[in-house]
Amino acid sequence: xxxxxxxxxxxxxxxxxxxxxxxxxxxxxxxxxxxxxxxxxxxxxxxxxxxxxxxxxxxxxxxxxxxxxxxxxxxxxxxxxxxxxxxxxxxxxxxxxxxxxxxxxxxxxxxxxxxxxxxxxxxxxxxxxxxxxxxxxxxxxxxxxxxxxxxxxxxxxxxxxxxxxxxxxxxxxxxxxxxxxxxxxxxxxxxxxxxxxxxxxxxxxxxxxxxxxxxxxxxxxxxxxxxxxxxxxxxxxxxxxxxxxxxxxxxxxxxxxxxxxxxxxxxxxxxxxxxxxxxxxxxxxxxxxxxxxxxxxxxxxxxxxxxxxxxxxxxxxxxxxxxxxxxxxxxxxxxxxxxxxxxxxxxxxxxxxxxxxxxxxxxxxxxxxxxxxxxxxxxxxxxxxxxxxxxxxxxxxxxxxxxxxxxxxxxxxxxxxxxxxxxxxxxxxxxx
Numbered sequence: 001x002x003x004x005x006x007x008x009x010x011x012x013x014x015x016x017x018x019x020x021x022x023x024x025x026x027x028x029x030x031x032x033x034x035x036x037x038x039x040x041x042x043x044x045x046x047x048x049x050x051x052x053x054x055x056x057x058x059x060x061x062x063x064x065x066x067x068x069x070x071x072x073x074x075x076x077x078x079x080x081x082x083x084x085x086x087x088x089x090x091x092x093x094x095x096x097x098x099x100x101x102x103x104x105x106x107x108x109x110x111x112x113x114x115x116x117x118x119x120x121x122x123x124x125x126x127x128x129x130x131x132x133x134x135x136x137x138x139x140x141x142x143x144x145x146x147x148x149x150x151x152x153x154x155x156x157x158x159x160x161x162x163x164x165x166x167x168x169x170x171x172x173x174x175x176x177x178x179x180x181x182x183x184x185x186x187x188x189x190x191x192x193x194x195x196x197x198x199x200x201x202x203x204x205x206x207x208x209x210x211x212x213x214x215x216x217x218x219x220x221x222x223x224x225x226x227x228x229x230x231x232x233x234x235x236x237x238x239x240x241x242x243x244x245x246x247x248x249x250x251x252x253x254x255x256x257x258x259x260x261x262x263x264x265x266x267x268x269x270x271x272x273x274x275x276x277x278x279x280x281x282x283x284x285x286x287x288x289x290x291x292x293x294x295x296x297x298x299x300x301x302x303x304x305x306x307x308x309x310x311x312x313x314x315x316x317x318x319x320x321x322x323x324x325x326x327x328x329x330x331x332x333x334x335x336x337x338x339x340x341x342x343x344x345x346x347x348x349x350x351x352x353x354x355x356x357x358x359x360x361x362x363x364x365x366x367x368x369x370x371x372x373x374x375x376x377x378x379x380x381x382x383x384x385x386x387x388x389x390x391x392x393x394x395x396x397x398x399x400x401x402x403x404x405x406x407x408x409x410x411x412x413x414x415x416x417x418x419x420x421x422x423x424x425x426x427x428x429x430x431x432x
Contacts, residue, residue, distance in 0.1 A: 004032050004347055007092060007111055009082050010119035011038035011066055013045055014312040014332035017405045018117065021340045023074030032347060034075035035111065037094065038066060041079060044142050045402055046121070047329055050184040052145035054152065054191040055430040056367075059142050061422065069406070078111065085116070085284045087305055092116065115307055115343060118294060120281070122313035122327055125274040125291065131251035132175075136271040139180060148270065149430070152191070153200070155267050160201040169207050173256045173266035175248050176273025177214035178222070182231055183365050184270065185212045185240045190367035194429050205239065211264050213243045213256065215273070222326070223362050226385055230372045231364055238369060248273075275327060277314040289316045293324075298354035300339050309343075311335040317355060325357045329398075333405070334358065363395045371395045 006026070008019050019036045026032035042063040044052065051057035070077040080094030090113055097106040123140045126132040137148040152172075159168045172188060174181045189205050196204035212219065212235065219235070219242060220228045235242055247259040256264040277292035287295040287303050293316040295303045300317060302308040311317070312332035317325040325331050335355055342352040361383055363373030371391035374383040386394065403412040 003030065004114035005035065005112055006032055006115045006117065006343060007035045007037060007113040008117040008119060009037045009092070010121060010312070010314075011036055011040070011043050012119060012121045012312065012332070013047075013329055013402055014336040015117070015119035016043055016064075016066075016069075017333065017402070018119065018336040018340055019075045020069075020073050020406045021336075022343065023070070025340075025344060026347070027074030027076075035078055035113075036066060036070060036075055037078045037080055037082065037092075037111070039079070039081040040141070041066060042142075043069075045399060047179075048399065049139045049142065049145040050180055050187055052142060053137075053139055053148045053184060054187040055149050056187055056191060056194075056428070058426075058430045059146065063142065064406070073406075078109070080106070080109065082120070082280070083108070085308075086110075087285065087308070090114065090116075090307065113307075115309065115346065117339065117343075118281070118308065118310040118314055119312050119332075120278055120314045122275040122277055124271055125276040126271055127274060129248060129251065132271050135251045135253050136175065136269040138271055139184070148268075151268060152188075153195075153431075156192075156195055156201040156203055159267065160203045168203060169209055170203060170268075171209040171211065171264075171266045172268045172270065173211045173213060173264055174270045174272060175213045175251075175256065176271065177212050177216075177219035177242070177244070178272060179220065179362075179364060181212055181214075181270070181272035182219055182235065183367075184272065185210050185235060186238060186366035186369060189238050189240070190369070191429060195431075198429075198431060200431055208239070210240045211243060211256070211266070212240050213246050213248060213258070213264070215245070215247045217245045219244060220364065223364075224374065224383070227362065227364065227372055227374060230387065231366070234366055234370050234372065238366070275313065281314060298356075299342055299352045300335060300355055309339060311339055317357075319357060325355070330360055331357055333402075363391060363398065365392070365395045 008015050022034045027034040042065055044059055044063045048057055052059045066077040083095040084093040091110045094109045096104050096108050098104050124138045138144050159170050174185055188210050192205050192208045195201050218228045219232050249259050250257040281292045282288050294310040296310050296315050296317050300309045300311050313327040338355045345352050359376050361375040365371045372387045373391050374385050376383050
């Protein structure tokens with residue numbers, strides 16, 4: 001009897017954690033062929049993309065090579081973009097890969113699967129707002145974050161070197177005051193301070209105008225009021241202009257226009273309002289929600305095909321109260337753990353278990369200035385509000401937990417030491 005093949009499409013936080021554990025238990029022991037598919041060659045933790053966008057985090061130091069990681073952890077890596085799923089023959093098709101000149105490097109390929117896991121995450125949802133695609137930056141991928149960082153540096157250089165104004169100002173408009181928008185707003189103020197301290201530009205925080213625009217009546221609309229209000233106050237202390245209850249109707253290359261006929265002049269625009277699953281998921285013949293999320297059962301199996309699983313931001317997984325699991329990093333981490341158990345159970349002929357989301361709280365980082373959030377008290381519905389150094393410690397520990405899941409305890413400890421050394425040996429931000 002041939003060993004089963006498990007194909008995981010998507011090497012985000014959840015997907016990489018899943019294939020790492022499957023590789024250790026099944027791949028290394030030759031009980032299954034575990035394959036990871038991703039369009040990129042490297043992985044970086046998505047909650048850190050706002051730091052990549054400001055240069056506070058050098059993606060070249062923190063990114064993980066899928067090929068190298070797979071060789072060390074018992075799974076195989078195939079680079080490519082999913083273009084089709086043939087459910088009858090149990091195989092997926094990967095689109096051809098071309099280089100920068102458009103020349104084909106790898107042709108289209110087919111990969112057989114016995115169990116297929118879709119973990120392709122989410123992308124920004126611009127809701128068809130006029131001008132957003134043409135004039136706003138997105139932070140869905142490391143490439144997009146790097147693109148914004150380069151544009152930010154060029155804008156600082158251009159405006160600081162301009163002779164047309166005696167009091168130059170850089171204006172950045174961030175549309176969407178969820179976690180990404182809020183954290184980016186704070187990081188921009190920290191980045192402008194560091195750029196001036198390194199002599200990159202003569203402009204500092206005093207010349208930076210950050211507009212944070214949110215259609216809902218508060219920032220961080222999905223989080224408790226106490227966190228939202230505390231974050232709002234801290235942002236205003238930093239100098240961020242917060243516009244709540246403000247709907248964006250149009251964007252051009254120099255301004256954001258709102259439903260109350262206001263115009264907000266900008267040099268750079270960022271769209272961070274709303275997410276949806278990638279559109280190609282709606283073309284696979286599987287049941288999906290309006291936002292393209294695949295409908296799955298509590299075991300994370302597609303409602304249409306028990307051999308296909310989906311989890312993370314791209315899946316609509318029901319909860320006992322009738323709602324669906326929220327698209328959050330901690331949910332993807334928890335689902336990866338349960339899905340690991342269910343795939344192993346399926347191969348070993350054992351029963352699967354249902355997924356139950358447990359909210360452990362929420363943490364928001366405001367660069368080095370502050371951190372604010374709440375921690376859930378075990379099974380209780382009550383939460384503990386924290387801020388300051390304690391909140392910063394717990395926020396930093398989230399990334400270390402992710403590293404530990406994909407590298408192990410020893411290597412993560414070594415990385416902690418190396419990161420500490422780099423803070424002394426290298427500039428605190430990427431300046432090139």
